[in-house]
Amino acid sequence: MSLVQSLIAAHRRGERVGLYSVCCSNEQVLCAAMQVAQRYDTVLLIEATSNxxxxxxxxxxxxxxxxxDFVLQLAREQDxxxxxxxxxxxHLGPNAWQQRPAAEAMALARELIAAYVAAGFHKIHLDCSMACADDPTPLPDEIVAARSAELARVAERAAADAGLPPPVYVIGTEVPVPGGEASLGGGVAVTAPDAAAHTLEIHRLAxxxxxxxxxxxxxxxxxxxxxxxxxxxxxxRYDPQAARALSAFVEGQPRIVFEAHSTDYQSEDALxxxxxDHYAILKVGPAATYAYREAVFALAAIERELLPAEQCSDLVEVLDRCMRERPAYWNKHYHGDERQLRLLRAYALSDRSRYYWGEPEVxxxxxxxxxxxxxxxxPTILLSQFMPEQQRDVEAGRLQAEPLALIRHRIHGRLAEYARACARNGIGSENETSAAKSLS
Structure with missing residues (x-):
């Protein structure tokens, strides 16, 4: 039994334990996640998305x-x-190739799954919920399940060929849009228990x-x-009453739990x-890079106050210019006049600026x-103005006023909420103050 299976089995036995998934490729986010997992004595699930x-x-x-190799090198550096x-x-499946015919997109998805599993990725989310160019819309659940089973067969073979333990799988048809909705509008509805039962049964048959x-x-x-x-x-926000029937459904199923996507920005109590309530796998992505962006922007504001203009990095302006010059990652998502677009590029919760931190000029x-x-x-006065949480720990001697330490501390605050919600020791939000202090 793998470590993931052991944690899920413990949850099913009644232990208040979960698994949080950091979906990110940002180096500072991943380093902060490792520090948080060390502090709270949790395992760390790091996921890469198919895009x-x-x-x-x-x-x-x-x-x-x-x-x-990138993640393992960071782990070595962080001990x-x-x-x-x-x-x-x-989201492993035809997601990146939806505009192509299904046969072509699924051929590429098979290559994708094989590459992930052969590289040692153990937890595999089989996501065939999207319609391809020649598919009916919406895509029938039976096709979703059949394609998922097809990809599982590829994954099983890839693990065996590589001499690796076989992977564990996550299935589903009601998969939220990666990275958040374009607009919540009237909100999203809780999955009906009958729909969950149907999804489970058609996958069992497949x-x-x-x-x-x-x-x-x-x-x-x-x-x-x-x-x-x-x-x-x-x-x-999470409403336990609205989700009660769905939670009750999974209690009657053997072995499985629910995986909750788009849990970004939920309160710690909600986590x-x-x-x-058995949404025992919690995914976080944009909220972590949002915290990173907040910290970097705060440091840029300090820099502007501290140094002559000609010495400054102009990071905020450089990032926005890069986003305007290469709009492919945001222009289909953000709408409005130029003032609104500027605000969204910088501050939107969907945080599409995360695609640009690797650009050379940024x-x-x-x-x-x-x-x-x-x-x-x-100095203390500028930290107090722009990074007050970090300033308090600097003043107390728990944190160095060093840029990367300040950035990671900001990210810690977000990821620690997930660690406390999932930790075996049942660390509650009421212990946040004493627990968070040692993170720096």
């Missing part, structure tokens, strides 16, 4: 094997135990072939909509409630910002 990392490089430029690190693949029976025993979770999501400026501006503030450390 971040694929057999051609994705938007990060990394294949699955390269991403694995994070390899045995507590789990790699996962999120996995009936003898060679897939062992894979079905390793299906650990199903993606459902517990009524949580976010768009560019709004967050739909604890989600785990309690990297150069960031490095200049860091170098400037290492040569001229931020």
């Amino acid at each position: 971040q990392v694929d057999q051609f490089g994705g938007y990060t430029g990394m294949t699955p094997a390269q991403y694995r 994070f135990p390899r045995e507590r690190l789990i790699l996962g693949g999120d 996995f009936l072939a003898p060679d897939l029976a062992p894979a079905w025993e390793r299906v650990i979770a199903m993606v459902v909509q517990p009524g949580v999501d976010f768009d560019h400026s709004l967050v739909q 604890h409630a989600l785990v309690r 990297q150069a501006a960031l490095q200049r910002l860091i170098d400037n503030l290492r040569r001229t450390p931020p």
